[in-house]
Amino acid sequence: MNVQEALNLLKQKGYKYTEKREHMIGYFVKENRYRTAKDLQENMEPNYTGISFDTIYRNLHLFDQLGILESTELNGEKHFRLKCDHHHHHHFICKSCGVTKEIHHCPMEQISQELNQFMIEDHKFEIYGFCPSCQ
Amino acid sequence: MNVQEALNLLKQKGYKYTEKREHMIGYFVKENRYRTAKDLQENMEPNYTGISFDTIYRNLHLFDQLGILESTELNGEKHFRLKCDHHHHHHFICKSCGVTKEIHHCPMEQISQELNQFMIEDHKFEIYGFCPSCQ
DNA sequence: AATTATATCGTAATCATTCCGTTTTGTAAA
DNA sequence: TTTACAAAACGGAATGATTACGATATAATT
Known part of the structure; x- marks a missing residue:
């Protein structure tokens, strides 16, 4: 985009x-x-x-x-x-400057069958910490 | 607890x-x-x-x-x-009533090597939607 | 250029959350 | 069981992010 x-x-x-x-x-x-x-x-x-x-x-x-x-x-x-417009992914996010790094692993693939009777609308997987320049 | x-x-x-x-x-x-x-x-x-x-x-x-x-x-x-006091886990959370269901899969195991130079402090994996009684 | 719907302004209102001086209360020592 | 003191709670004001709204300005269309 x-x-x-x-x-x-x-x-x-x-x-x-x-x-x-x-x-x-x-x-x-x-x-x-x-x-x-x-x-x-x-x-x-x-x-x-x-x-x-x-x-x-x-x-x-x-x-x-x-x-x-x-x-x-x-x-x-x-x-x-x-918004990143290529394929679905998640982020590491720096708590100090907001910079992100893409995480190319989505945990949803492994859990669909656990939630049969629940209506899934969305999910969030984020890792928080500090990027190299903010440490 | x-x-x-x-x-x-x-x-x-x-x-x-x-x-x-x-x-x-x-x-x-x-x-x-x-x-x-x-x-x-x-x-x-x-x-x-x-x-x-x-x-x-x-x-x-x-x-x-x-x-x-x-x-x-x-x-x-x-x-x-x-706070659930048994082993580390994540949650499905109902957007309507706040009820939760435990998810026994943590995505962090698969991604540690991707973030070498980043200082990881925390992570969040949550699935949102509606529980059976709120649908 | 005129028209019209949308966008913006400026400011007030709202809502969750925090702060602060005062009063109350739990706890431990006398 | 009183007394003393630090911690907790009160009550109400302050804060900070976000939203609402009537009035004005502007983009797109005729």
Whole structure:
């Protein structure tokens, strides 16, 4: 997923193109790690003085819902990152800087038969710690 | 972990016995699923009119830290449950009622060598959905 | 250019959680 | 059993992330 693909997806779903949305997506493409609403707001502020948190959150949730971003909870705050669009995988996540490393092993393959009468909707497998540069 | 064991642990660590703490632990023993601070407060209120959220949260975090409870984030709210004290395992969690089912497979065994230069501190593997009675 | 629906602004409201000064209570020593 | 003291709880205010909302601005369409 790059900026152009994301903007096309927005257009195709009937959402409008705005500079702010382009900037937001560009931010996540450039960062390529988990970031908070506040991080994004601070990045936007110099170029878009007074940008509202309403705008930030509304678009974060829109992007999340459209599959442009994915989100997780880290240190009690919601974090977002660009959604990786190749095959299903999980993440190691640095608790300090939000950087991720892909984990190419999904535990779901081994457990399907254990949960016969349960309706499975989602799963999360994340490893937390510190990346080499944050240690 | 039952009420008596938890109270002994408190005493042994130098924390005081109080009726409220006994009631709180009793609540989690009885419920045996993920519940919020609010759930606990509503359960306590009839017996302990005006109980403060300060008391609720202070004790929840104390119990969490002592290993009497474990916690996870669910629908944007922190949830707590009595900590299972037998061997390490993960959970299926019902998004509606917080009931859990143990998953006896830990994905960490298969991935240690992938993360050589990363400092691993913790991991989470949870499956979300609906239990038979909530479907 | 006019129209219209969507996006954004600015600010207030909400909700979970934490903080803090004061009062109460459990525990251990006298 | 009192007394003393540290810990716990109270009550209510503060915080911080997130959401809501009426008014205004803007993108896309006619």
